[in-house]
Amino acid sequence: MPISRRAVNMALQARIFDPWPVIDRAGYHRTVEGFLKARMGLKLEWSSKFAVPVRLPKDREYLARLLMILRPQILEKAEQERDAMLCYCDQVRLLEDGLSGLVDAGYSGTIQGGLQSILARPMIGLYMLTSLRAAKVRSAGGLAFGCFWDIAIQLRQPGEDIGRGS
Numbered sequence: 001m002p003i004s005r006r007a008v009n010m011a012l013q014a015r016i017f018d019p020w021p022v023i024d025r026a027g028y029h030r031t032v033e034g035f036l037k038a039r040m041g042l043k044l045e046w047s048s049k050f051a052v053p054v055r056l057p058k059d060r061e062y063l064a065r066l067l068m069i070l071r072p073q074i075l076e077k078a079e080q081e082r083d084a085m086l087c088y089c090d091q092v093r094l095l096e097d098g099l100s101g102l103v104d105a106g107y108s109g110t111i112q113g114g115l116q117s118i119l120a121r122p123m124i125g126l127y128m129l130t131s132l133r134a135a136k137v138r139s140a141g142g143l144a145f146g147c148f149w150d151i152a153i154q155l156r157q158p159g160e161d162i163g164r165g166s
Contacts (some may be wrong), residue, residue, distance in 0.1 A: 003088075005106070010040050011085040013078035014018035015117060019067035028056040032066065042077055044070070085118060093155075094119065101125065109144050111135035116140045 009022055021037045033050035036042040044050070067074065068163060089095050094115075101124035104111055112125040113136055122141030127134065130146035137144050 003111060003115075005040060005111055005114075006039060007085060008083060008111050008118070011082040011118055012086050012114045013040075013074055014082035017071060017075060017078075019064050021114065022067070023056065023060050023063050026056075030052065030054070032063075036070075040074065040077070041081070042070075042074065044073060062157045082118065089115075089119060099124065103127075107134060107146070108135045109142075112142060112144060113137050113140070116142050 001072070012021070025039070028035055028039075030038075030053065031050065032052050032054055035054055036044065036050070041112070049066070056063070086095070094100055100121070102112060102115070103126045105128060107127055107129050108131045109125055109127075110133075112123055112134075116123055116137060117140065122143075123137070124139060125134070125142065127144060127146045129149040130144050132154040134144040
């Protein structure tokens with residue numbers, strides 16, 4: 001199932017409003033308007049505030065304050081995206097009982113962690129490699145495995161069962 005990190009992060013805002021996952025990703029160097037569109041799919045009525053250039057990580061605090069001000073508009077859009085996400089997940093049978101998983105070209109488990117939260121169920125993620133951040137999916141019952149390099153296996157406690165095939 002093709003799905004974007006932006007779509008998952010925005011749908012997740014309907015469940016838990018938290019601007020930091022949107023802000024704390026890799027650097028960004030454009031306008032506020034571009035940031036809102038690229039990271040949240042948000043296109044608002046134009047304001048001169050949106051023409052302001054921003055640079056991440058330098059402008060993290062400014063963007064966090066702005067997103068708090070825009071919270072009502074963000075939540076309205078997030079609820080629409082969450083509903084569309086749930087409909088899509090139903091169409092691809094991700095809401096059915098049983099084990100579900102995903103294959104992700106990423107490495108940190110962001111999409112998997114977001115989906116686990118939105119769907120309130122653990123998943124198995126298969127990655128080219130995993131970073132330390134991918135181990136976070138375990139707190140919600142999920143598993144993340146890297147094909148070529150897997151930090152989760154290196155973090156495993158002696159005797160801990162982290163799943164077959166590891």
